[in-house]
Amino acid sequence: MTAEIAKFGHIALITPNLEKSVWFFRDIVGLEEVDRQGDTIFLRAWGDWEHHTLSLTPGNRARVDHIAWRTKRPEDVETFAEQLKAKGTEVQWIEPGEEKGQGKAIRFRLPNGYPFEIYYDVEKPKAPEGKKSRLKNNVYRPSYGIAPRRIDHVNVWTTNPSEIHQWLKDNMGFKMREYIRLNNGFVAGGWMSVTPLVHDIGVMVDPKGQPNRLHHFAYYLDNVTDILRAADILREHDITIEMGGPGRHGISQAFFLYVKDPGSGHRLELFSGGYLIFDPDWEPIEWQEHELQEGLIWYGPEMKPGGPMDDTTEC
Amino acid sequence: MTAEIAKFGHIALITPNLEKSVWFFRDIVGLEEVDRQGDTIFLRAWGDWEHHTLSLTPGNRARVDHIAWRTKRPEDVETFAEQLKAKGTEVQWIEPGEEKGQGKAIRFRLPNGYPFEIYYDVEKPKAPEGKKSRLKNNVYRPSYGIAPRRIDHVNVWTTNPSEIHQWLKDNMGFKMREYIRLNNGFVAGGWMSVTPLVHDIGVMVDPKGQPNRLHHFAYYLDNVTDILRAADILREHDITIEMGGPGRHGISQAFFLYVKDPGSGHRLELFSGGYLIFDPDWEPIEWQEHELQEGLIWYGPEMKPGGPMDDTTEC
Amino acid sequence: MTAEIAKFGHIALITPNLEKSVWFFRDIVGLEEVDRQGDTIFLRAWGDWEHHTLSLTPGNRARVDHIAWRTKRPEDVETFAEQLKAKGTEVQWIEPGEEKGQGKAIRFRLPNGYPFEIYYDVEKPKAPEGKKSRLKNNVYRPSYGIAPRRIDHVNVWTTNPSEIHQWLKDNMGFKMREYIRLNNGFVAGGWMSVTPLVHDIGVMVDPKGQPNRLHHFAYYLDNVTDILRAADILREHDITIEMGGPGRHGISQAFFLYVKDPGSGHRLELFSGGYLIFDPDWEPIEWQEHELQEGLIWYGPEMKPGGPMDDTTEC
Amino acid sequence: MTAEIAKFGHIALITPNLEKSVWFFRDIVGLEEVDRQGDTIFLRAWGDWEHHTLSLTPGNRARVDHIAWRTKRPEDVETFAEQLKAKGTEVQWIEPGEEKGQGKAIRFRLPNGYPFEIYYDVEKPKAPEGKKSRLKNNVYRPSYGIAPRRIDHVNVWTTNPSEIHQWLKDNMGFKMREYIRLNNGFVAGGWMSVTPLVHDIGVMVDPKGQPNRLHHFAYYLDNVTDILRAADILREHDITIEMGGPGRHGISQAFFLYVKDPGSGHRLELFSGGYLIFDPDWEPIEWQEHELQEGLIWYGPEMKPGGPMDDTTEC
CATH class of the missing domain: 3.10.180.10 (2,3-Dihydroxybiphenyl 1,2-Dioxygenase, domain 1)
Structure with a gap:
């Protein structure tokens, strides 16, 4: 069976002004801050089930660290790795927890340089009490800012x-x-x-x-x-x-x-x-x-x- | 008691392309055609109670024939006429029915030329059967086009x-x-x-x-x-x-x-x-x-x- | 000239559970707390210009203290007082500041007992910095809760x-x-x-x-x-x-x-x-x-x- | 490869009052009438690409004739037929055109009696001129009635x-x-x-x-x-x-x-x-x-x- 991508997972951004980016994405856009790891801040929207859909890491200039795609099956990550390597793409393995909340994953660049990540395993933390939605099929209660789903x-x-x-x-x-x-x-x-x-x-x-x-x-x-x-x-x-x-x-x-x-x-x-x-x-x-x-x-x-x-x- | 204006009543437009203007205001904007008088077509929105809020008359160039204001009391029309004349404004009386659906009114120009009309008496026709709203406080049932209120x-x-x-x-x-x-x-x-x-x-x-x-x-x-x-x-x-x-x-x-x-x-x-x-x-x-x-x-x-x-x- | 009412001004409520009522009207409904006077809390919506449109005062049972109406002119309050007294209605004068943010006013009961207040003078405080709307024709920036206008x-x-x-x-x-x-x-x-x-x-x-x-x-x-x-x-x-x-x-x-x-x-x-x-x-x-x-x-x-x-x- | 269902396709209804049902679904709900075959009328919404998503056929009592599902691949219809027959389900083949706009299909009943249809081939007629959307990714221009997508x-x-x-x-x-x-x-x-x-x-x-x-x-x-x-x-x-x-x-x-x-x-x-x-x-x-x-x-x-x-x- 062919490996398949299930969905767009998250985007990891480098920002030269972390504080202002956090203000924008958390306080104005209304994303929820989920977790931190070193200098990196992980955020998601109230209806996102995965650990994060956006991460912000400080750096000297704004760039995309990676664009991440989730596979349909756990074994697809390995299959993608092999297929990409077979075509000469350089593939880097990311260990579980190296990116917080995420299992093992691969990173590689498209021919023109886009930095992609492919993963399957990911934590799906519940919202903390007081932020949890009363709707069982929601994660957070939408509560402040622009609040996308x-x-x-x-x-x-x-x-x-x-x-x-x-x-x-x-x-x-x-x-x-x-x-x-x-x-x-x-x-x-x-x-x-x-x-x-x-x-x-x-x-x-x-x-x-x-x-x-x-x-x-x-x-x-x-x-x-x-x-x-x-x-x-x-x-x-x-x-x-x-x-x-x-x-x-x-x-x-x-x-x-x-x-x-x-x-x-x-x-x-x-x-x-x-x-x-x-x-x-x-x-x-x-x-x-x-x-x-x-x-x-x-x-x-x-x-x-x-x-x-x-x-x-x-x- | 001073004469008072109650509301903006209607606007009378001259159009060089009556057919296209009727298509636009009636078929696209969704105003209801209420009545005709000579070449003039009278329209109103589904929630307008007066006989018309827009009239379209053919003419060689686009211009406003008049902008009409309704008074608070019947006698205010006469009072406005006198006050305006006292200040040297030329006032023209419009006889009942001269503008269809409307009682006697005055027309005059502001110092810069705006053509105004002031009236009180106006017919408030019901919507025809089949177009009437089931809501007693509506005139027409909104039914087609953009349909403003x-x-x-x-x-x-x-x-x-x-x-x-x-x-x-x-x-x-x-x-x-x-x-x-x-x-x-x-x-x-x-x-x-x-x-x-x-x-x-x-x-x-x-x-x-x-x-x-x-x-x-x-x-x-x-x-x-x-x-x-x-x-x-x-x-x-x-x-x-x-x-x-x-x-x-x-x-x-x-x-x-x-x-x-x-x-x-x-x-x-x-x-x-x-x-x-x-x-x-x-x-x-x-x-x-x-x-x-x-x-x-x-x-x-x-x-x-x-x-x-x-x-x-x-x- | 007859005295005239311009608008519904505010409602003063007595609540047996002030804390819960404040939680409801301020934190959930999203009214802004403007001021306090003794046990009374004054609130208004983000687009309300007057000092308050709702007040909450603790009391042993829920009831309306008064329903307040603003007049068109300052002198209308006095005229209403006289007219009401002439008809045998008992009228009580409220001194400026007795109800915070408000000038002198009258209170009286309708024949069936409704407690009404009539006033003209009222403060129109600006929103505090950080809560002020950037729109000059708004008071507060709508920011949390249900946030009615x-x-x-x-x-x-x-x-x-x-x-x-x-x-x-x-x-x-x-x-x-x-x-x-x-x-x-x-x-x-x-x-x-x-x-x-x-x-x-x-x-x-x-x-x-x-x-x-x-x-x-x-x-x-x-x-x-x-x-x-x-x-x-x-x-x-x-x-x-x-x-x-x-x-x-x-x-x-x-x-x-x-x-x-x-x-x-x-x-x-x-x-x-x-x-x-x-x-x-x-x-x-x-x-x-x-x-x-x-x-x-x-x-x-x-x-x-x-x-x-x-x-x-x-x- | 396993046969797969791609989507819910359409529902075929029997109605004891065809005229009233057509009035409801076409004139009030605003579905577009696409085609007729004998007594059956085929309708779809403005954003439906298939020949029909609803059919109405007269009959003595209201019932569902069939609920239709489209497969992912043409060959899936045959595969579903074999799998169902292997489990003892009676499968009836519908010839191309027997249901207008549709290729060959199977019909069968679930254990409790639900009448299902599975098909892949279906016509995707364009909207007629004058009803066509100017948006290339729409079928009809939404124009009247409730107009679901x-x-x-x-x-x-x-x-x-x-x-x-x-x-x-x-x-x-x-x-x-x-x-x-x-x-x-x-x-x-x-x-x-x-x-x-x-x-x-x-x-x-x-x-x-x-x-x-x-x-x-x-x-x-x-x-x-x-x-x-x-x-x-x-x-x-x-x-x-x-x-x-x-x-x-x-x-x-x-x-x-x-x-x-x-x-x-x-x-x-x-x-x-x-x-x-x-x-x-x-x-x-x-x-x-x-x-x-x-x-x-x-x-x-x-x-x-x-x-x-x-x-x-x-x-």
Whole structure:
């Protein structure tokens, strides 16, 4: 049986201003602080079951330490390791507890440099008393800040997205759901998933020609009105909402806003709605160049290369 | 007893493309067609009790025929007529039925040219069977299109807003609720009302230096999600949402989007939420020049002079 | 010029369990604690401009100390006092500061015993730094709990509502907006206002035949989704939502839920939406006996006499 | 490789009043009529990609003709047929086109009598011009009625749910997500899925002791406010919302309302929100008897056996 990825697990970020990043992600975004290990702080949303979906570690410059994917079965981690090594990818084993709350895992880089992690074993701590939800199928009681429900997806930039799309399909089983094809045939971006979400990962062309930058990662909120409430909370704290959002994407149909962690510059997307793909024979949706703008923004502010959205962090 | 204005009543628009304007306001916005008189079509929202809150009349160029205000008492119309004439304003009497559904009224122009109407008597037709709401305190059952609840306010541009603010206060009893004062002392805009709404009328400086242009008129929707639904409906019909909205105003705190009638270019605002002023000793809120941008747009796209929002219609 | 009421100001409650009532109204409902005076705690919502809209005072049993109305002009308080005395109502003067934050006021009882207060002078303290909204037209930044925007209305029970309706009309200028007439002609309830709100006060028949009980008082929330969020917050704290709400009223068209302060049993309504009445010639909406159920509950749980909703507190 | 179910496909209903059922599902619920075949009418929601998700066929009494499941691979249909026959289940082959829009399929009955269909091949017709969405990843433009996005799940009743849960697990790969265990150990209901939805199918105990009744089937709406809008639409057409909903389930966390097709009595659930399960090692949530009521209704009307919710249709 082939090894399979079950889901996007977490993202590990390096921040040059830990204190401000913690203020942003914990006090404003409303993630729960779960644990600490050395200088690293582990956080998750109120509806996240795993030990963490975000970690923050201090460092001299903002970058992504790793993007982590959980497998469907325990033995899949080993299988992935072998398959990757067989293709010449250098694979590093992470021992249980080396990353707190997590069992043994592998780390490796994609051909363009994205730092990925694959794991299966992970702790699922309950919320502490006083923070626990009375709903048995929730972890925490949502209580402060923007309070998203769960982690959703990651979006990364590269020079030639098609190569990465192919790599993700061949090596990790991601399926293409929607993509942009320019008039010259160049695929400028693709939204891929292993779940019914339209994307667990988006890979788009970097307007600045860099091989491996993070465009954003996203947390999910239940209601579009939660995104509007988030906008109010951000503005009350004088935090800039990028581009003049919120808006609605054509691709994925989700309602969103973008905001940068003022401590690191890592971009967070707050994301709600969208559609699910249950069809096993899904025909990827192609957006052509003349449709690109509507694909990116169905309504809301224009999103175009050459503006401040081009400034983003390193993978 | 002084004559008093009770409410904003309706706006009468001239459109160079009646068919397209009717399509927009009736089929897309979802106003109900109530009546016709010659070439003029009368519409209202499902929660409007008066005969009409919008009329569309064909003409060679887009302009506002009149902006109409209802008085608190029948005798107030006569009193306003006398007071205006005493100050040298030319007043024209409109006979009952001359404007369908309406009793006798007066029309006159403000010093800068805004065409106003004042009336009291007006028919309040029930909705026809099959369109009637089962709720006794509604008129129509909301059934198609964007379906706003009721007319809300009008926003007009001029060269020196302060003069008009003063005129509206002295002659019609409008109270200032919020205003913008530039560093040089110039009042760039003011939001005034005779009701607890933050504004029944906004009067702002025209970035093109015209004396009397219409910036927009607004219909009210119950929920912010109705504005998002409106955005989807507009995009499905390939109608441009201006500025890349929706967004939230600082001034009034309302959630909004702007869209132009493709038949005439008259700008419509879809408007929801905001706050009400019940305090008799309300201290007008002053927004200074450095706060202006947040006053106009708390979150959402930037609204600045020199862009397409400067293109608007004549009063 | 006749004295006029501008708005519903505040409600002063006596609670047998101050600590629990403060926990409920401040920590769960999310009202801001503004001030203390002796044993009395003063609270208001984030969008309330006056010193307080709710006060809590310990006492051996739950009751309403007074229901307070603000006048349109300072001199109206004196005029009301004289008019009431002329009709034989006993009027008690309250000195400035006797109720913290408030100037001189009068207190009196309606024929059936409702304890009313009328005042004009009131402090409008700013929010303390760190709690202040960045929006100049807000007081506090909404930050925790259910967080309603402002106080809305009061609803009281009596044996013969018509008598109180008439008293409120004759002595305080309240206008009838909607009412229920039973088959035998008895008016079982009426919703009255001096503002464009459908009601500042509702007066309904007491199913237990008491002369003067409080049914509930209400705070307003901007969005129906805020009511749903409130329901989640209440359930997370194991606080019962009465009747199995939320639901939508026919009368007023507002979306609502009812919850009792566990410290006192005083009933709070969380209230959103509804319509506004700007027409000076509003024809009160009559709901007949066969329409009563839809008037009370357009959708949501059935509200009928003989159930737990009959248990309520004393005025 | 084992045969796998990909998703809930459609439900085929028999109705004694076709005209009224079509009025309800098409004109009020707002499903799109796709096709007809003999007396059968095929419908789908605006975001359903398959030929139909609901069919209505006239018959002398209301019953479910079949509940259809789509497989992951074309060959899975044959595999399921063999596996079922090997266990002694009688399997009937349906030829391509026998059910319009669908390829070859099998029909069979579960031990307690539920009529199931399994298929893979299905047409995915585009929406006709004028009804087509401008969004490339939508099928129709949502345009009238309640307008749910897509079919969601089915909920059926039986005498001993555990037996059916086991059968669904063993024969079709459904995973248990949440379930109710009474004090005596009896499993009163279980919510199972093959997708990240909390349930594609719910199987609960029948309070009337019948072996195979349909409790409801559900369509999904994007926003909780769409459920409230649905409630308004139903009330405007004098259609009863069951139990006095809407409300929120504990189990699944979804916001809902129940309504019966007035033509057939088949119960429809309108369903929004809820959570998704991506974890491969999901530990089914057990609700004990004392938690049952909160599991069924987190907030909203009480749902208890012995009331009108017990009246439902035959499978």
